[in-house]
Amino acid sequence: MCPDRRPPDARTPELPGGALHRRKAALPRQASELRTELRAWARGLGLTEQICHAIVLATYEAVANVVRHAYPEGTTGMVELHASPLRERVAVTVRDHGRWRAPPAGPEVRSGLGLPLIRALSDRAEFRSAEAGTTVTLIWEVAAPQ
């Protein structure tokens, strides 16, 4: 699906080479919208279908974690997505201003599939929690874009 480039969306930056930056309410619908935008962005980079899918799914899981866990019930915070095509790598950061913590890996498969997906699909995944919120950084090593 990925090599099949689509007409540029008005909100998609000029590609290849541009970064994608979005800030949205941390809600399920907005998470789906971010995924659609990121998919268009990744397709525009001319990456393999495998890497496009890995970027879109791992990033969606990081955003979904924010939606589910970052903010207290009954409140809506923000989620920030930044994706940049660096030299021979794609870096995606997902940031919130809440307090979710990466739960430890355990046998409970029902609740804990997101983090294993993130780890398995990215070349590197870092989770940093601070007072100001949590930042997830995902890296994929890719061939240099033309």
Add this chain to the structure above:
Amino acid sequence: MPAPDPYPNTPSPSPGESGVTVRPERRGDAVVLRVTGELDLMSSPVLDGHVATALEEPPPPLLVIDLSGVSFLASSGMASLVAAQQAAGESTTLRVVATGRATARALEVVGLDQQLPVHASLEEALAEGR
């Protein structure tokens, strides 16, 4: 420990809004749920609702969740499959149809292909002994 799901009782959005369509079909005494679209945090409750309906008394001997038309499967959708398997219990055999990167490969990444009976086609899922 992860926080409890804040959306346990969110009413299922209509298929058009959620990004997924689930079409139940009777095939002999089996029930097939044909899923089309993207299974994510927003749309997985639609599948949960159809699974609950399909397992209402009397439960069918076989329930097949056909993901052939699914182009994106997130962990929330995978959790729905695991929950369906648990809900099916001993009275109903649950099978999943999945092929390709978005579904079958994604299930393999987290090892769910070892836990769920995944079939390459609906015919295969319906044909195998129960």
